[in-house]
Amino acid sequence: MLWQDLCTALFGAEHAVQADGDFICGEARLDGRPITVFGSTNHAAVGVELALRQARVVLDTVAAHPGRPLLLLVDTQGQALRRRDELLGIHRAMAHLGSCVELARRQGHPVLGLVYDQALSGGFITSGLIADACDALPEAEIRVMRIPAMARVTKIAEDRLQALSADNPVFAPGVGNYVAMGGVRRLWDAQAPGGLAQALRDALADLPLQDERARLGAERGGRRLAASVIDRVLAAP
Amino acid sequence: MNAMNAMNDMNAMNAENTPPARGQGLSWAECSARERLAAFVDEGSFHEWLPPAARLSSPHLALLGVPAAFDDGVAIGRATLGGHAVFVAAQEGEFMGGGVGEVHGAKLTGLLQRALRDRPAAVLLLAESGGVRLHEANAGLIAVSEVMRAVLALRVAGIPVLALIGGANGCFGGMGIVAACCDRVILSDIGRHAMSGPEVIEASHGVDEFDARDRALVWRTTGGKHRWLCGDATALVEDDVAAFRAAALHWLAAPRALDLATLEVEHALLADRLQRCPPGAEAPPLWAALGVPDAARVPDLDADELRQRRPALDLIRQGGF
Numbered sequence: 001m002l003w004q005d006l007c008t009a010l011f012g013a014e015h016a017v018q019a020d021g022d023f024i025c026g027e028a029r030l031d032g033r034p035i036t037v038f039g040s041t042n043h044a045a046v047g048v049e050l051a052l053r054q055a056r057v058v059l060d061t062v063a064a065h066p067g068r069p070l071l072l073l074v075d076t077q078g079q080a081l082r083r084r085d086e087l088l089g090i091h092r093a094m095a096h097l098g099s100c101v102e103l104a105r106r107q108g109h110p111v112l113g114l115v116y117d118q119a120l121s122g123g124f125i126t127s128g129l130i131a132d133a134c135d136a137l138p139e140a141e142i143r144v145m146r147i148p149a150m151a152r153v154t155k156i157a158e159d160r161l162q163a164l165s166a167d168n169p170v171f172a173p174g175v176g177n178y179v180a181m182g183g184v185r186r187l188w189d190a191q192a193p194g195g196l197a198q199a200l201r202d203a204l205a206d207l208p209l210q211d212e213r214a215r216l217g218a219e220r221g222g223r224r225l226a227a228s229v230i231d232r233v234l235a236a237p
Numbered sequence: 238m239n240a241m242n243a244m245n246d247m248n249a250m251n252a253e254n255t256p257p258a259r260g261q262g263l264s265w266a267e268c269s270a271r272e273r274l275a276a277f278v279d280e281g282s283f284h285e286w287l288p289p290a291a292r293l294s295s296p297h298l299a300l301l302g303v304p305a306a307f308d309d310g311v312a313i314g315r316a317t318l319g320g321h322a323v324f325v326a327a328q329e330g331e332f333m334g335g336g337v338g339e340v341h342g343a344k345l346t347g348l349l350q351r352a353l354r355d356r357p358a359a360v361l362l363l364a365e366s367g368g369v370r371l372h373e374a375n376a377g378l379i380a381v382s383e384v385m386r387a388v389l390a391l392r393v394a395g396i397p398v399l400a401l402i403g404g405a406n407g408c409f410g411g412m413g414i415v416a417a418c419c420d421r422v423i424l425s426d427i428g429r430h431a432m433s434g435p436e437v438i439e440a441s442h443g444v445d446e447f448d449a450r451d452r453a454l455v456w457r458t459t460g461g462k463h464r465w466l467c468g469d470a471t472a473l474v475e476d477d478v479a480a481f482r483a484a485a486l487h488w489l490a491a492p493r494a495l496d497l498a499t500l501e502v503e504h505a506l507l508a509d510r511l512q513r514c515p516p517g518a519e520a521p522p523l524w525a526a527l528g529v530p531d532a533a534r535v536p537d538l539d540a541d542e543l544r545q546r547r548p549a550l551d552l553i554r555q556g557g558f
Contacts, residue, residue, distance in 0.1 A: 048511055055500075055504060059497065063497060079433060081433050081437060083446055084514075084518035086431050087459075087518050088507075088514060088523075089417075091413035091432040098385055098389065099418060100500055102390075103496065103500055106495075122411065124382075125382045129379065130386065144369060144371065150374060153371050156302075170374070170375050178375065178379075182379065211383060213379060213383060214343065223339060226339050226343040226383070229293065233313065233343075234354070
């Protein structure tokens with residue numbers, strides 16, 4: 001879905017969300033309540049500059065609008081694979097964005113991630129996956145790598161990976177697999193009563209305060225070990 | 238023990254007539270994770286949680302027919318460092334490049350969550366990782382983000398988390414982000430801390446973008462000296478376990494606040510660097526733009542000489558690491 005159509009569906013035509021290149025930002029209102037909307041489009045490669053622009057939005061919101069919800073719209077092909085970004089310390093810029101979101105969370109800002117198009121690897125860790133919860137549209141695409149690339153890297157036959165991925169969400173791309181593993185909390189149904197706006201209303205109303213993803217992954221059967229390993233570490237003599 | 242370190246070791250003994258510091262003369266890079274850990278903390282103080290005897294390995298690797306490890310490539314537990322109670326984790330670079338899978342990541346997250354509960358003096362991450370383990374890609378990605386959130390939760394609670402980086406595999410990908418979320422980063426001059434490995438960038442954009450075989454280029458783009466000069470590392474140390482130990486002890490009780498003022502300084506530092514950086518992707522012009530004297534000579538300097546040359550920028554002095 002285009003971010004413009006998404007924002008119209010969520011907020012009507014009156015919102016002030018705009019794109020500047022791959023960067024999206026602006027204020028919108030849900031039931032009269034202001035929300036800061038930001039993120040990326042065009043399957044952006046997240047480099048230092050885009051990470052800093054997003055961090056700036058979070059810091060400005062924390063400084064000027066205490067408690068205002070943040071909606072992080074995710075469409076990324078991952079981190080920028082450029083030597084200049086590595087030179088400039090892209091890892092630190094992404095950590096900074098994550099730290100800004102953590103600050104917002106601690107200061108009482110609800111932070112919701114929404115994958116409306118594509119989410120990949122490094123670009124996802126410091127966007128949707130750092131929010132209080134990350135939801136997705138059903139048509140979204142989420143992955144670390146496609147099966148053919150995974151076959152090359154791991155030197156395991158593609159058809160074998162394909163077969164394994166039929167009942168193990170760990171191996172294959174797909175938004176449903178991320179739901180099963182607890183990385184995505186839920187999918188939004190545009191056809192349900194109230195449409196996407198209602199889905200947003202519901203999503204903001206029940207954001208978890210703690211990281212619940214390991215527990216969700218265990219309950220849903222897509223990531224059976226993480227929660228129990230964490231519990232075992234907590235209980236180890 | 239390599240010859241040069243052994244010599245330093247003896248010089249130190251002769252000079253001060255005292256026994257060598259713990260771990261002196263032992264190369265951090267050449268140690269396995271467990272050797273590193275054992276020599277780094279106080280002698281005999283490491284108590285491991287979920288040790289190899291617990292046979293906790295990755296079920297996903299088994300499905301793929303890939304050899305698994307009974308610790309899934311990471312050792313976690315409690316120890317003392319200079320008498321201080323600390324929690325520690327050491328990633329094994331020789332196993333899957335230190336890649337984070339479901340179990341590996343959950344061990345780290347469990348350790349960090351336990352630290353939030355038990356409040357040790359600090360958590361020390363002996364990080365060596367290529368990032369997400371691609372064999373269990375989706376689970377690894379979520380696991381890394383859980384580790385990241387757990388680190389940030391400790392930052393907020395004021396319990397220092399230190400990343401120590403100097404293994405042959407460096408610290409990359411999601412673990413590169415995690416380390417940069419820590420309170421402090423201690424890096425050796427042969428250590429590397431970055432996001433995407435040079436091979437990945439070369440494969441994606443060609444050899445003209447990043448020649449992964451050009452070792453000098455790789456180190457001046459992602460290596461310890463570069464990171465330290467830019468203010469991306471708290472301390473630059475020699476490849477020596479004792480040096481890491483001394484730096485960790487020095488910075489043990491120095492948390493970095495996670496508040497608006499601190500993050501504004503961090504933002505200003507990163508934005509200033511982006512704005513100062515000349516076009517292109519070469520390190521010496523960036524060093525020069527940051528005020529490093531004799532920038533062209535930096536690759537030839539040893540860590541001691543280099544420490545004198547960190548730019549006196551207020552942002553680097555006040556900010557970040």
